[in-house]
Amino acid sequence: MPDRGRRRAAIRDELVTLSHGAGGKATRDLVEALFVHELGNDALAPLGDSAVLAGIEGRLALTTDAYVVRPLSFPGGDIGELAVNGTVNDLAVVGARPLWLTAGFVLEEGFPISELRGLVGTMAAAARAAGVAVAAGDTKVVERGRADGLYVTTAGVGVLDHGLALTPAAVQPGDRVLLSGTLADHGMAVMLARGELALESEIESDTAPVHELAASLVRLGDELRWMRDPTRGGLATALNELVAASGLTVRIDEAALPVRPAVAAACEILGIDPLYVANEGKLIAVVAPGAEERALAALRTHATGSESVAIGTVEAVGADDEPFVLLDTALGGARIVDLMVGDPLPRIC
């Protein structure tokens, strides 16, 4: 960073104060000594009103997501990592190569600077791991009691290096539904990390970028139909969205659904269906039937996809019928997997 003769920025405060959001010296110190120090890159460093990004050719993908998880840190991750991976994954599943992120922080007065530095640090590490750079950012501070410590909003830009249209309209009867690993790890890890349930376990969030998994499926060409990361609302919600948008039924096999034993046990005790619990490092893909084995092999070459499995099939809907997500139960019965009705589950992402 070129030094134009200003004093070197440093933060002496231990806690975030309203002056850190006032736009003056304290704001500059926080931005330079903490955010730029941790996240620094060529696009962010000039600290202009906008980052100017050069040399992107092709269709762009643009997404944004807000993160309000409580607690801010949980086994397997924290809000900083989540805010990068979540947005990277939203780009990845439309077939884009993630390039740039922005990050907006709403800080509550009194938030410890050291904790903020830790969270921005994991954010930086997650960005490096996902091959993206945080090119622009903003910080606001609100009075104590007006926010829950820290909220983060990230936006992301990615580029599509191919001509595929990965939309529900591309999905056809007979296509196979693949899942890149176990269900419900993130949601249950966060729920238990709140310490309100008097349950102890070693469940860890699965937060991870899925861009490499997605890129390896994009290489299948038009045998790849559609992808989604099953975050809030879980697998059930993502598949219901596919059913609603495609007009086709998706039939999944309960016995094929991978759930870690500790997660299954926690869900059982709390009466929660793992189908509806959030994942933060998983991918659902619909592929042509002939590409199933190649797709699974490609996914399994990555550590985050080593437990990939086929979980179901897309089916046509009869003339007088309506499309559903159907589950063949392990016992040989069948049932609908409907959209969840707004149960008051805790904030998990």
Next chain:
Amino acid sequence: MRFVDEYRDPAVARALSAEIHALVADTGTVRIMEVCGGHTHAIYRHGLEDLLPPEIELVHGPGCPVCVIPMGRVDDAIAIAETGGVTLATFGDMMRVPGGRGSLLEAKARGADVRMVYSPLDALALARREPDRHVCFFAIGFETTAPATAITLRRAREEGAANFSVFCNHVLIEPPLRAILETPGLRVDAFVGPGHVSSVIGSDRYSFIPEEYGRPVVVSAFEPVDLLQAIAMLVRQRAEGRCEVENQYTRVVRPDGNPRALEAIAETMEERDDFEWRGVGVLPRSALRVREPFARWDAERLFTIPGARIEDPKACRCGEVLTGQIKPWECGVFGTACTPEQPLGTCMVSSEGACAAYFSYGRARRRREEAPVGA
């Protein structure tokens, strides 16, 4: 998962299914009511009806503790929650239940302090942590959950808790069973008895059903293999011309129940003269209230409670669904004016309710049942 997987074993389920198929050749149609909402939920979640022959007709009973709370009581809870300085603590599935003035979730959005807890003891702990607030626990449930409330009342007395109370809505299992059994035109031949309630009250308490009403009962646990076994036991009774109370849930339920739990209930609570049941009506001596020695922790004595009665919507036919006279989808408002998002009647309120379970899990099956023969 140990203690669960063995009760979800597909091979065992298939064997029981085959046994039931063989038995109905002798008995013909058997209409079985599972009393408990937990059973209803398990039947749908595991797709158990697909393993049963068409001769077995399941009727989903009234045993969903959230569903039976009348709208007026929800309004009472909201009135308590909206009292200054009061935190209302309740089970999560009670939050969404609509009263005449909306749900607790909506009251929370308007500014009332409503919090979700997993047990009444958690509510008491909350009162201890926040001594400046009064924490009122919205107690619901059958004899299953009443012991936990009873133990919490005892502990509140031991601690001399000054900022804690219980809004008692505990209900009893026998009165609604009798009301159902006395319904003219009842279409139920046999009962799967509730599991958790029975662990408290004991399986002997159902002997009035075979003795006075001539229908067999099998108390069952909640896993799919348990339920199939209970159904097989009921059909076998019929095939062998027996009519008695049997216990499938022997790993938990004893004939005389849990004496210490019953003692705790008896010490802290007593029967009310009557109580309104959503979808069923007012039933005498069907619910519990806090006893006089625990008056200091009784929300009904501490707060001014509106106590208004709100009629169930006219279009709602929950009463007929609960007595097996119609199937959920035969109700005119099922799936249209009455859905899990906007429930009109009790059976649509929680996922354990007959209509909600059917709406969420079973709609695809109905197409097969209604399809013309040979289609």
